[in-house]
């Protein structure tokens with residue numbers, strides 16, 4: 001049978017993401033490829049306690065019934081409180097939509113705004129799944145240059161004038177893949193420039209709570225005077241990715257449109273997941289567990305940074321993040337991390353080649369390394385293996 005797919009499928013292959021999950025399934029491979037939280041950070045005992053309590057309530061059947069698309073009302077109220085930790089003090093329930101993870105939030109915004117051919121500005125490099133999502137709505141991603149402070153504001157304004165984008169997608173705190181955090185001033189200016197030209201901003205924020213060094217920076221949404229910023233936060237990296245919960249905060253009019261789109265996507269986020277997130281927040285478990293998680297991730301980052309200094313060739317330049325889950329680095333231009341990847345797999349170690357994060361497919365000498373998932377010993381051993389491999393490749397250039 002020859003299937004007659006929609007034309008939007010032509011630009012989609014999904015390979016990079018599929019490959020990552022496959023690799024995580026092979027126990028012999030040390031994977032620095034995914035963005036999974038550490039297994040010991042998943043709060044199994046707390047979730048069991050919550051579920052035991054929920055399932056013994058007299059109204060438990062309510063959880064098994066259909067729910068409201070915008071989310072469980074108690075959770076929406078709780079989320080108005082929660083987003084105060086991102087300096088958003090004026091959210092009420094009409095500003096809040098419960099989403100099935102940050103990925104769904106981004107998808108709903110694109111579904112709400114993007115017609116075929118519309119431009120979405122993105123960081124260059126950016127979260128790879130967003131590039132796929134933009135393609136799936138037949139939009140066009142254009143990269144904005146970075147500056148030491150965040151986005152290059154001149155390039156942002158130039159590209160807004162040139163491409164007339166509907167949206168700007170960015171991860172201002174501990175960006176994926178770079179780990180970069182925009183300064184408060186840069187965020188303020190981005191909010192102002194985009195408001196001036198009527199561009200809606202997706203502020204994607206899955207990582208800001210995972211800060212192990214330095215001072216928090218206020219969210220861009222907290223500086224949004226025109227109502228053009230949509231804040232998307234997720235509980236995947238700080239509670240559980242499998243529980244699939246997150247929150248979008250935006251002007252009520254936008255939330256209503258996203259809610260209509262969500263009806264067509266999944267009707268609502270599963271009630272049990274919502275209840276787990278609600279109780280986890282209400283009981284103060286998130287705060288307690290985060291304290292331990294940031295210590296763990298700070299330690300793991302250090303183990304990886306030390307191993308990089310010890311084993312990687314001196315030609316490898318990389319970041320020293322203050323939080324988040326990734327180290328981002330690059331080799332001299334002739335080193336092609338895409339072509340070398342199968343050799344790394346043959347040595348039972350995985351990374352993500354940098355090119356998948358660039359809107360224009362460049363960046364073949366870059367790589368992203370995740371330090372949260374592998375054990376301490378695996379981090380040391382995996383970086384040792386990568387170091388040996390890339391030292392050989394660099395020697396081959398001489």
Ligand SMILES: Cc1ncc(COP(=O)(O)O)c(C=O)c1O
Pocket residue numbers: 035100101102103104127171176204206234235236241246
């Ligand atoms: C920047 C960014 N946004 C969104 C997501 C999606 O996460 P989730 O849908 O699990 O919240 C991820 C996951 O790695 C991410 O790195």
